[in-house]
Amino acid sequence: MKVFISADIEGVTGVTSWCETRYGGQGYEAASRQMTLEVAAACRAAMKLGYEVVVKDGHEEALNLDMTQLPKGVQLIRGWMTTPASMMGGLDESFAAAVYIGYHSPEGSDASPLAHTIEHDLFNWIKINGELASEFLLNALWATAHGVPSVFLSGDDGMCRLAQKSHPGIFTVATKKGIGNAVWNIHPEEAVEKIEKGVEKSLEAGIGLMPIEKEYNMIINFKEHQNARRASWYPGAKQTDSNTVEYTAATPWELSVARMFMTEI
Structure with a gap:
């Protein structure tokens, strides 16, 4: 264990x-x-x-x-x-x-x-x-x-x-x-x-696993608009305004990979 x-x-x-x-x-x-x-x-x-x-x-x-x-x-x-x-x-x-x-x-x-x-x-x-x-x-x-x-x-x-x-x-x-x-x-x-x-x-206590959601919608609001533009190039990401980028993942693993590449400026 x-x-x-x-x-x-x-x-x-x-x-x-x-x-x-x-x-x-x-x-x-x-x-x-x-x-x-x-x-x-x-x-x-x-x-x-x-x-x-x-x-x-x-x-x-x-x-x-x-x-x-x-x-x-x-x-x-x-x-x-x-x-x-x-x-x-x-x-x-x-x-x-x-x-x-x-x-x-x-x-x-x-x-x-x-x-x-x-x-x-x-x-x-x-x-x-x-x-x-x-x-x-x-x-x-x-x-x-x-x-x-x-x-x-x-x-x-x-x-x-x-x-x-x-x-x-x-x-x-x-x-x-x-x-x-x-x-x-x-x-x-x-x-x-x-x-x-x-x-x-x-x-x-034997706490159980949290249930997996159907999808994970991630919205990132950057302080600088240039970083939002950069993150929007990640496949599947969409820039919704000058400083905001949105991405929807099917699994927690997929979300984590997207987060890594979209936030490592």
Whole structure:
């Protein structure tokens, strides 16, 4: 039995400003340390139940987690595989569950000062079947395409609420709540404790796979019209106004491939 953990940093407790999310920035060392502690908590919970654990570092250059602080036996994937899997690189049909740590609200929402989807400077928003698309939603669809249920997420309160809406039954831990440019955080040790307990409960709950939709309509609103024009050249894509491109996929896998080529500017 295997569990896949996808880790980001903007949803980690205490992380408030963009400088804390970037290597060399003010507060980055503390943020990456807490990211590691929260991931380690999820690892311990899965290993306690007998699962093999694979972690994907999914932030920026994917070089944030301190492997020496993860439990012995955990496998860590660093860097990028340059595939549509993106933050789910390494996941396949052999995994029993997917867990998401440090996730954040999507671009176009107001629940976090760090709200974004993929690249903050590229998009005003991305929608899937009419709903704002978070990185969690995109990644959970990739998991669904491989028959892997998404069972747990930690991150800001807004992201937790969206995850519960798209994936009823998923376990969540809200590490903080965004208010304008501020973040109201729970204590780091409390976050670690809640994540460990939450992941254990989610793996014991036997959460099922989300149903496959008949189709996946993706609408991307770019900040710059030139990028919309470029994305419109992807086969099947249609530019609907100066900054917006639309594409409809038959499967989550097809959607992920289109997203990769349409958003890698």
